[in-house]
Structures are given as C-alpha cells and as structure tokens.
Amino acid sequence: MLKIGVIGCGAIGKEHIRRLMHLIPNAEVVACTDYFIDAAKETAAKYGIPNVYQTGEELIAASEVEAIVITSSDASHAAYVLEGVKAGKQVFCEKPLAQTAADCEAIMEEEVKQGRKLVQVGFMRRYDPGYVEIKKVIDSGELGEPLMIHACHRNVSQGEGFQTEMGITNVAIHELDICRWLLGDEYKNAQVLKVKQSARSTKGYDNPQIVLLETENGSRIDVELQVSDAYGYDIQCQVVCEKGTLNLPDPSSIIKRSNATCSTTLMTDWADRFIEAYDIELADWVTKVEQGEPAGPSSWDGYAACVAADSLNRSRGTNEFLKVEMIEKPELYK
Ligand SMILES: NC(=O)c1ccc[n+]([C@@H]2O[C@H](COP(=O)([O-])OP(=O)(O)OC[C@H]3O[C@@H](n4cnc5c(N)ncnc54)[C@H](O)[C@@H]3O)[C@@H](O)[C@H]2O)c1
Numbered sequence: 542m543l544k545i546g547v548i549g550c551g552a553i554g555k556e557h558i559r560r561l562m563h564l565i566p567n568a569e570v571v572a573c574t575d576y577f578i579d580a581a582k583e584t585a586a587k588y589g590i591p592n593v594y595q596t597g598e599e600l601i602a603a604s605e606v607e608a609i610v611i612t613s614s615d616a617s618h619a620a621y622v623l624e625g626v627k628a629g630k631q632v633f634c635e636k637p638l639a640q641t642a643a644d645c646e647a648i649m650e651e652e653v654k655q656g657r658k659l660v661q662v663g664f665m666r667r668y669d670p671g672y673v674e675i676k677k678v679i680d681s682g683e684l685g686e687p688l689m690i691h692a693c694h695r696n697v698s699q700g701e702g703f704q705t706e707m708g709i710t711n712v713a714i715h716e717l718d719i720c721r722w723l724l725g726d727e728y729k730n731a732q733v734l735k736v737k738q739s740a741r742s743t744k745g746y747d748n749p750q751i752v753l754l755e756t757e758n759g760s761r762i763d764v765e766l767q768v769s770d771a772y773g774y775d776i777q778c779q780v781v782c783e784k785g786t787l788n789l790p791d792p793s794s795i796i797k798r799s800n801a802t803c804s805t806t807l808m809t810d811w812a813d814r815f816i817e818a819y820d821i822e823l824a825d826w827v828t829k830v831e832q833g834e835p836a837g838p839s840s841w842d843g844y845a846a847c848v849a850a851d852s853l854n855r856s857r858g859t860n861e862f863l864k865v866e867m868i869e870k871p872e873l874y875k
C-alpha cells in the first residue's frame with residue numbers, strides 16, 4: 542500500500558484524492574494540505590484523511606508520507622517537487638513541472654544526484670486510449686513517416702488572473718508534450734501567432750492564438766488555441782503521415798434523434814473528457830512506484846515542454862521562429 546500526501550485540495554486535487562482513495566486499491570491518502578487550510582480540512586473530513594498539515598513543506602517531511610502528489614497552482618510546483626526529491630520521496634506533479642527551464646534543470650540535477658527517477662509529470666494524455674492507439678500506428682510504420690500534426694485545444698472558460706502566456710504554459714503545454722511523444726522527436730523551432738481575435742473574448746488575454754512548431758526531423762505542428770469562449774471542451778488531433786492520416790476519436794456520446802434533428806453532446810471540461818486517462822495514469826504511477834520507479838512522463842519531459850513553452854512565449858510579437866534549445870539529456874532519462 543503506497544501512503545500518499547496531497548498538496549493542493551482544489552479541483553484536480555480532490556479528483557485525484559477520490560481516485561486514489563476509491564479506485565486504486567494499492568494507494569491510500571494519509572495526509573493533505575492546501576494554502577487555504579479550510580479546503581484541506583474539508584477534503585480530509587470528506588475522504589477520511591487522517592493528517593492535515595499547515596504547509597506543503599511539513600507534509601513532505603512527514604514520516605508517514607511515502608509519496609507526494611502535487612496539485613497546487615502552477616507557480617508552486619517547482620519548489621515542492623525539488624523539496625520532495627531532496628527528501629528522497631516519489632513525486633507525482635501535475636503539469637507544468639515548473640515555470641522556467643532553470644527550475645526544471647535544478648529538479649533533474651537533484652534527481653540525478655539521488656541516482657533514480659523520483660518524478661512523474663501529469664501529462665495524462667499519454668494514457669488516453671485514443672492517443673495511445675495513434676502512437677501505436679505511427680510506431681508500427683504502417684503509414685510511413687509522420688509529416689504534420691494539426692491540433693486544436695478549445696476551452697469554455699478560464700479563472701480569474703488568466704494571462705496570454707498561460708495559454709502556452711498552462712493550456713498548450715499538453716500539446717507540447719503529446720506531439721513530441723507521438724512523433725518521438727524533439728522541437729527545433731517554435732512560434733506563436735496572434736491571429737484575428739474573438740469579439741467574445743474581452744478579458745485582456747489573447748484568444749485565439751496559433752502555435753507553430755518544427756521538429757528536429759522536420760515534421761510541422763500547428764495548434765489552434767482557444768482558451769475560452771469555445772462551444773465546449775474540444776480537443777482535436779490529426780496526424781498526417783505519408784500513406785494516411787490518423788484522427789483522435791471524440792469521446793463517445795449517444796446520438797439523439799428528436800424534433801427532426803440528430804445530435805450528440807459535447808463535454809465542457811477536462812475532468813470528464815480525460816477521466817479514463819487520469820484513472821489509468823494514477824493507477825500506473827502507484828503500481829510502478831511500488832515496483833521501484835515511475836515509468837510515465839519524467840522530469841526530462843516536463844523540461845522539454847517547458848523549454849518549448851518558453852520559446853513560444855518569447856516569440857510572441859517578433860514574427861520569428863525561435864530556436865528551442867535544450868541541454869544534453871542526462872543518462873538517467875535515456
Ligand atoms: N492534467 C490536467 O489535465 C490538469 C487538469 C486540471 C488542473 N491541472 C493542474 O493542476 C493544478 C491545480 O489545478 P486546479 O484546476 O485544481 O486549480 P484550483 O485552483 O482548483 O486548485 C489549486 C489549489 O491549490 C491551492 N494552492 C495554491 N498554491 C498553493 C501552495 N503554494 N501550497 C499549497 N496549496 C496551494 C489552492 O488554494 C487551491 O485549493 C494546476 O497546476 C493545473 O495546471 C492539470
């Protein structure tokens with residue numbers, strides 16, 4: 542039984558606690574904390590979590606906590622991950638791993654010092670059956686070389702304080718990870734474009750934006766990013782190969798025929814759209830950690846996405862493709 546402490550009892554923190562407590566037999570949440578301590582206390586009462594800590598640091602140091610799940614806000618991730626790794630504990634960190642490449646490098650340095658993988662990043666799409674199937678066909682070579690990916694990431698809304706740059710670091714970060722995973726390739730150049738703006742989006746951030754990437758092997762990627770005011774939560778991905786194309790399936794929905802109309806329902810948030818992926822992801826993390834070390838997206842993957850995100854944000858308004866420059870990959874991640 543893996544004894545887990547959770548930092549951050551907001552939307553996804555509660556979702557992950559529910560699955561760790563009710564769906565994953567070899568996991569138990571033994572402690573939680575939140576910046577708003579009442580959120581932690583309420584969550585602990587609801588799920589029967591025995592220990593509530595005032596701070597993340599106290600939770601990481603607690604002797605009953607064997608592994609840590611970080612589901613606090615983006616800006617707080619890096620420091621908690623580093624602290625967890627220094628304590629020699631396994632850490633599952635929601636995306637993004639960090640806000641800067643330097644913070645990711647510090648995490649990798651510490652992990653390398655410890656001599657084993659201690660971090661998994663919450664890029665759950667790698668566990669989504671649709672993306673998994675696409676990767677299988679690409680890797681089989683049946684359709685020849687992948688040439689391009691056309692993707693869309695459309696959200697219904699964003700919370701207070703959302704900014705243009707977060708469109709990349711918080712939202713498109715999923716595409717930055719999944720495209721390099723699907724292609725088995727790294728990024729060479731990146732550019733973000735401000736295109737015709739939606740008149741419905743008047744909250745001060747760019748919407749939509751278009752992300753353009755070129756990989757080392759010459760594949761091209763374009764991502765349409767609508768961070769709010771879309772008609773639903775709509776994630777699309779089409780991989781164009783030499784001998785055919787592969788499309789991510791929409792989640793299944795009943796087909797309703799009524800009033801001379803035929804319709805299906807679209808989802809409105811990530812929690813429902815990727816529910817199966819999150820379930821598989823966390824179950825896999827717990828099992829692999831119990832066996833020795835995690836097998837999912839590593840600190841290196843968090844770093845690669847972070848470096849690409851940084852190039853994209855720096856390219857805004859320059860009209861230029863910027864280089865995506867990474868350090869040499871440490872042995873631990875090869
Ligand atoms: N993989 C995914 O698809 C996915 C989906 C949703 C959220 N996320 C990520 O999960 C994280 C949480 O997102 P959310 O939607 O649950 O947000 P949220 O705002 O609902 O919850 C965040 C919680 O963390 C707490 N918090 C903030 N700073 C803290 C700190 N320094 N220490 C302890 N607690 C702190 C807040 O009080 C809040 O309760 C974000 O990093 C987000 O990017 C990932």
Ligand SMILES: O[C@H]1[C@H](O)[C@@H](O)[C@H](O)[C@@H](O)[C@H]1O
Pocket residue numbers: 696711712715811
């Ligand atoms: O745009 C949202 C993504 O679609 C989700 O998967 C989460 O990562 C969430 O945090 C983002 O704000």
